[in-house]
Amino acid sequence: MSEPNAAVSANKLMDFLKELGPAFWIVVAVLALLPVVGGFLLNDYIYHLIILTLMWSIMGMAWNLLGGFTGQVSFGHAAFFGTGAYTGGLLAFKLGISAWYGLLLGGFVAVALGAVIGWICFRLRGPYFALATLALAEIMRLVANNWVDFTNGPMGIQVQRTFTTKLPYYYIVLTLAAVTYLVIRAVIASKLGYYFVAIREDQDAAEAMGIPTARYKRLSLYFSAFFMAMAGAFYMVYMGYIDPHVVYALHDISIITIMVAMVGGVATFWGPPVGALIMILIGELFRRLPWAGTAHLTFFGILLIVIIIYMPNGVVGDTHKLFGFLRRPVSRAPGPMTAEKP
Amino acid sequence: MKRLSALCLVAAAMLALVRPLWAEDSIVVGVPLPLTGDQAKFGEMEKNSYLMALDEINKAGGVKGRKLELDIQDSQGKPEVARSIVENFIDVKKYPVVVGAYSSSESKQVAAVAQEKKIPYLVVTGSADDITQQGYDYVFRLNHTTEMYPEGLITFLNEVVKPKTVAILYENTDFGTSSSKSFAKVAEQNGWQVLINEGYEKGALDFKPLLQKVKSANPDVLYMVSYVMDAAKLMNDAKALRVEPKLFVGGGAGFTLPEFQINAKDAAEYVISVTLWAPEVKYPGARQYAENYKKLYGGESDYHGVQAYAAAYVLADALKRAKSLTPKDIRDAMATTDLMTPYGPVKFISFGKYTNQNKLPSFVLQWLKGQPQTVWPKEYASAPYVFPVPRWKDRH
Known part of the structure; x- marks a missing residue:
């Protein structure tokens, strides 16, 4: 490394930190200090909900990188989630190694899976890619369900939970979510990010500009698959039990992940965390409405419809609609997904 | 304006969140059940059966002179929601005992949490063999395991x-x-x-x-x-x-x-x-349960329903015999259960790989x-x- 290069990267880092702004640090600091100063407010139930919200934020952010910034909509992110979960689970189940290693290893296995699917599918465009991912997740579920000798099939995998208290899980998932946020933000701020957005806005133009679109779509998929699988591996160690029906679920994982990103704000940095907050916390509040009974899902569905109709760019993407006096839209570099297409 | 009114609606909906208020002197027990989603049919059947048994128990004087209440919550058939519910039951509402859940994947979640927190848990329908093969001393199972079918x-x-x-x-x-x-x-x-x-x-x-x-x-x-x-x-x-x-x-x-x-x-x-069970089975109350169910709810019940019905009686019996309403005492009382129910005789024993498992023909x-x-x-x-x-x- 020569001197000027180091200086350049230090400059870049400064730029990145400047652009990151205080919001990120405030949120992380508040969450990190919460158990210390606000311990009296918390109990295991609240911890569980915050942990789930953070886990879903990671999943939403992972999907958002590919689906939001790069414009490649995936209907099968459960494939990566489940692969991460099963990597961790199988390490413990087959080899007797701690399932925690799945957090990293699961990511790489999912990247390998993404390499295969990306190699085949990124020759496809638009709805074809979406359908291919949908099929991938279903294939993974069927394989995990029927390959009983290897995966224990529908009987699932159970591991002993490492901690009986919530606090370690809380800090671990908070760290994972913060790292995911920073990495995705850095990726988008780099040259890669501009390529991704260029591909989303107009693939032909991007190609004409000399961007090898298939390669950059694959790169975006690798990042996305990695973080999704990390969340899956976390699910394994936190919940202690997985089966194919749970982790490769079309609705409960793939679709809800899309909802997290859509409701929060596609192609925004804070969209997925806000979306997770709505889907998990508000969803739980609705579930506990005493008078709603089993209609709570109907009411929650209506809320989501209202959000999508009045805020098509998500809560974060359309904050200026919530607070009309804030005339300028929030920073959502490098531009919302709804930009006009030719 | 439309937007504003929509927001107002949402805000009103949230404000309407009120905790259910239980009568001061009743004993409350938590029950997670799938009331929505693809297992809802069984969740509903079990809920009806729990409520039917509860009504009978309370008419007969309740437990220790107090009314028994069940806090039945919708798990949507999702393990992580089932876990939210039990964490809430145990940590926030301080219920001393948990009963129910439907599928094996839900029951496994609830069992793990209950064991960690040392709260007795009665498995009612989850049939995967390994739920009672973990050596959990706070987990009891009323129903047959898959192996016994x-x-x-x-x-x-x-x-x-x-x-x-x-x-x-x-x-x-x-x-x-x-x-x-x-x-x-x-x-x-x-x-x-x-x-x-x-x-x-x-x-x-x-x-x-x-x-x-x-x-x-x-x-x-x-x-x-x-x-x-x-x-x-x-x-x-x-x-x-x-x-x-x-x-x-x-x-x-x-x-x-x-x-x-x-x-x-x-x-x-x-x-x-x-x-596992049919109304024709010669257990006391079996036919009567099926007839009462039909009379009250109009539909047919099956073994899932009677499992829930019997579970309410096992619970009431354990609570009656418990020295106090602490989780430890309820666990001890449940361990010495010896009760005849419409689902068959209930006794929690350890055999083979199993602990606290009921053995039924x-x-x-x-x-x-x-x-x-x-x-x-x-x-x-x-x-x-x-x-x-x-x-x-x-x-x-």
């Missing part, structure tokens, strides 16, 4: 049918796969040759290719683990293809329900099924003239069994 059937096959070959078809769910595994093991132990052992995706549209294979293998017994619509479809297709094993056997689940007979019609005739029923009759074991039989079964072409 075919016990009655095995003696029936050995003493009456004496098959040489069997074929197994199963839905590839937790229940179906583990049932087929344990039945294949049983077949091996009894010297029955397994010709076919194949799973299918639940809700399949066409069973003819699978059944064609069975037809050419021509086993003595065809053993099927299927839920109700698949079960009816399997029998209709078997009739159409003239598949002729000596006996069609259902591994519980769908083959015992009235809907099976309604959909399969005469193809259901002579089909034999494993069953299982039965064999046969569809005769469109009615499910208990035919085995003989001392519980409501009608004599028909075997050998006439071939398809000899039926009218």
Whole structure:
């Protein structure tokens, strides 16, 4: 490394930190200090909900990188989630190694899976890619369900939970979510990010500009698959039990992940965390409405419809609609997904 | 303005969040159940049965002079929601005991949390063998484990049918796969040759290719683990293809329900099924439970319902005998349970790999003239069994 290069990267880092702004640090600091100063407010139930919200934020952010910034909509992110979960689970189940290693290893296995699917599918465009991912997740579920000798099939995998208290899980998932946020933000701020957005806005133009679109779509998929699988591996160690029906679920994982990103704000940095907050916390509040009974899902569905109709760019993407006096839209570099297409 | 009013609506909906207020002097116990989603049908049946038992218990004076209440919450059939519910029950609402959940994956979550927090938990319907094989001392199971389902059937096959070959078809769910595994093991132990052992995706549209294979293998017994619509479809297709094993056997689940007979019609005739319970079973209160259920809720109940009904009585019994309402004392009381219920005698014992598991016999029923009759074991039989079964072409 020569001197000027180091200086350049230090400059870049400064730029990145400047652009990151205080919001990120405030949120992380508040969450990190919460158990210390606000311990009296918390109990295991609240911890569980915050942990789930953070886990879903990671999943939403992972999907958002590919689906939001790069414009490649995936209907099968459960494939990566489940692969991460099963990597961790199988390490413990087959080899007797701690399932925690799945957090990293699961990511790489999912990247390998993404390499295969990306190699085949990124020759496809638009709805074809979406359908291919949908099929991938279903294939993974069927394989995990029927390959009983290897995966224990529908009987699932159970591991002993490492901690009986919530606090370690809380800090671990908070760290994972913060790292995911920073990495995705850095990726988008780099040259890669501009390529991704260029591909989303107009693939032909991007190609004409000399961007090898298939390669950059694959790169975006690798990042996305990695973080999704990390969340899956976390699910394994936190919940202690997985089966194919749970982790490769079309609705409960793939679709809800899309909802997290859509409701929060596609192609925004804070969209997925806000979306997770709505889907998990508000969803739980609705579930506990005493008078709603089993209609709570109907009411929650209506809320989501209202959000999508009045805020098509998500809560974060359309904050200026919530607070009309804030005339300028929030920073959502490098531009919302709804930009006009030719 | 529209936007504003929509927001107001949402805000109002949130403000309407009020905690349910329980009467001061009642004892409250938490029950997670899937009331929405694809398991909702059973969740509803169990909820009705819990409430029915609860009503009877409270009319008879409640527990320790106090009213017993159940806080039944919707788990949507998702393990992580089931976990939210138990964390809330134990940590926020401080309930001393948890009962219920439907599927095995939910029950496993609840069991793990209950054991960690040392809160007694009664498993009511989750049937995966390993739930009570973890050495958990705070987890009790009322119902049969998957391994126990075919016990009655095995003696029936050995003493009456004496098959040489069997074929197994199963839905590839937790229940179906583990049932087929344990039945294949049983077949091996009894010297029955397994010709076919194949799973299918639940809700399949066409069973003819699978059944064609069975037809050419021509086993003595065809053993099927299927839920109700698949079960009816399997029998209709078997009739159409003239598949002729000596006996069609259902591994519980769908083959015992009235809907099976309604959909399969005469193809259901002579089909034999494993069953855990039937209203005809000679346990005190069994028939009465089925009749009361029908009177109160209009529909039919099955073994899921009676499991819930019995669970409420086991709970009330343990609470009555507990020295105090602390989790520890309730656990100790539950461990010494010895109660007769409409679902059978309940006693939590440790045997084999199991801890705190109730051990119950299982039965064999046969569809005769469109009615499910208990035919085995003989001392519980409501009608004599028909075997050998006439071939398809000899039926009218």
